[in-house]
Amino acid sequence: MHILTYYWRQLKPPENPRLVMTILCRNEVDVIEANIRVHALLGVDAFVVMDNGSTDGTREKLGALQGEFDLTIIDQPSQTYQQAKWMLQLAHVARLEKGAHWVISNDADEFWIPQQGDNLKMHLRLDDSVVTVPRSNMILTNEALKEGYRFFHANHRVQYPICYERDAQKRDPNISMLLVPISPKVIVNPNGLIKISGGNHRAKHWDNWRTARTTEAIRVYHYPIRSYEQFEANIRHRQQLLKNTNARMGDHYRRWVGLYEQGRLREEFERIVISAAHLNVLSRYKVVVEDTLPRQWFEKIRELQ
Incomplete structure (x- = not known):
């Protein structure tokens, strides 16, 4: 049983423990290459990617990589x-x-960045069963859009989210869903792993009770909305998935599908994009903070290409 391997590796540590990233993606051609290149620089040894029927060139891009x-x-x-x-x-x-000694179950729009150093493995231990790390939404700005926005131009993330009432998240047309609290993510030891939750927010492991921990040494930077075209394509796909009445999906997606069906998705996108004046107010109260750490890594991969 692979739980025995988990304990054996603690008694006899491997010389070069391996960090493997898995990615489930569909139509992420604008971000998938940067995702793999950045994480390879940060110490990920191998990738296992499941392509869920991409039609935008994502599958071909993966083949080239x-x-x-x-x-x-x-x-x-x-x-x-x-x-x-x-x-x-x-x-x-x-x-x-x-x-793999550790596995990061990732989405194509998420970047796992160590807060110090240049290697994710520096912050992991061989006896880790489940490591929970914080996740933050990155913010779109009007200025970036005017300059031909690309996701790697974002310099601000949500620091202290706004805790809207859940009913408001579903119905109030004036809130920004990028400012709400979002769940953390986990890194798991695949030996002894029992279950990963659908969004990789939690995991069950045989040794959870003893070695599960939380760390802020790594942060997940989330880029869920990168352009209006990408946003609408994603919501059209979610609309199809929600035809299955048993589909489990966050309230924000149900909100956005509803607005799409009302012809109001563009209005929602314009609410999500933040003006300079709004950014100043949100920054003043620490709802949003400047954080250029991921952008530094995007610049590194461009320098190497």
Whole structure:
């Protein structure tokens, strides 16, 4: 049983422990290459990527990247939205085929950045079962959009989210969903792993009770909305998934699908994009703070290309 491997590696530590990142993606051609390049620089040894029926060139981009990185692609065309099941499957592949000691179950729009140093593995231990790390939304600005916005131009993240009432998140047309609290993410040891939650916010491991921990040495920078075109395409896809009445999805997606069906998604996008005046107010009260750490890594990969 692989739980025994978990304990054995603590008694006899491997010389070069491996960090493997799994990614479940669909139509993320604007961000997938940067995601893999940044994380490879940060110490990720291998990638296992499940492509969920991309039609925008994401699958072809992944194929091209295989020549540079230890990258396995799994094609999953089913549109049944079995995220938890697929993430656990990818973690098993990472353990069995890539020799993973730790697994990051990632989304293409998330960047896991150490707050000090240049390697994620510096902040992990071989006896880690589940490591919970904070996650922050990155903010769109009008100025960046005018300059031909790309996600890596964002310099501000949410620091202290606004705790709107849940009912308001569903119905109030004046709030910004990028400012609400979002759940953290976890890094798991695949040996002894039992279950990963659908969004990778929690995990069950045989040794949770003893070695699970939380750290702020790593932060996940989340870029959920990168352009109006990407935003609308994502919501159209979510609309199709929600035709399955058993689909589990966050309230924000249900809100956005409803606005799309009312022809008001562009209004929502314009609420999400923040003006300089609004940014100043939010910064004053620390709802939003300047954080250029991820941008430094984006600049590094451009320098290396």
